[in-house]
Amino acid sequence: MISKRLKKIKHHVQKGLVIADIGCDHAFLSIDLMRDGIAKKVYACDIAKGPLAIAKDNIKYFGYEDVIQTILSDGLAKVPEDTQGIIIAGMGGQRAIHILASELAKAKGYKQILLQVNRGYEELRKWLFEHGFSIQEEWVVYDRKFYYLSIFVYYTGESEYQEEDVFIGPYLKKKKDLIAKEWFENEIKKTEKILSLSHDEQLKKRISYYKEYIKKFEDEF
Incomplete structure (x- = not known):
């Protein structure tokens, strides 16, 4: 239901x-x-x-x-x-x-x-x-x-x-979660499109942290 x-x-x-x-x-x-x-x-x-x-x-x-x-x-x-x-x-x-x-x-x-x-x-x-x-x-x-x-x-x-806890989360960053990885990859694509029209430092940090997360766990998925 x-x-x-x-x-x-x-x-x-x-x-x-x-x-x-x-x-x-x-x-x-x-x-x-x-x-x-x-x-x-x-x-x-x-x-x-x-x-x-x-x-x-x-x-x-x-x-x-x-x-x-x-x-x-x-x-x-x-x-x-x-x-x-x-x-x-x-x-x-x-x-x-x-x-x-x-x-x-x-x-x-x-x-x-x-x-x-x-x-x-x-x-x-x-x-x-x-x-x-x-x-x-x-x-x-x-x-x-x-x-x-x-x-x-x-x-x-x-x-x-x-600062990493704001972007990734203190608990989520410790997980080996394929869905979280897919989500971050999807968010990177969307954020990069926005950045093509803007130079928002917050958005740049988001991409950086998301890529760091993916790189850190990519060998374990």
Whole structure:
């Protein structure tokens, strides 16, 4: 029922937590979390009334009205206090930053934050580092012709990081992951096209780090 990228998110959700699915769309991930006995309870949250109405119908159809509650909420604004972990998936890095920054005190208290973005990776990592969130794991999924970066973080108060961690990620750089390698190769091609019209130093650094990653692991794939 859920996409490949959401299945990977589900796989990393810590068992037994009260989870808020931010931007739940039609609540299929929320339903799967309960059906597989992963979450204790789920708050299916969305800013749009239309998708949330469909989510409510889906939840009722599968019989989870008692354990999945739909909430009309802009980000974390109306997420209940008993929430222990959150999922923010299927949006850009800047939007994810906005959601976390708008309710920073709440975000710092969660045991698990799972983020899945399709752009703005570097900005997101840098913001997380600068605000004391520790990256515990990262992975890349290729689903329906797109690459998605997923990050598992929680607040530790630590803010030490290297420039390489912004571009590659402190956890991802240690992996021998073919999908990550393919993703970096794809990003290099796209970034080089942009650089043909620009001399952005940030983009040059991106290419440099990506090529370094590929060179470092190419003999092991």
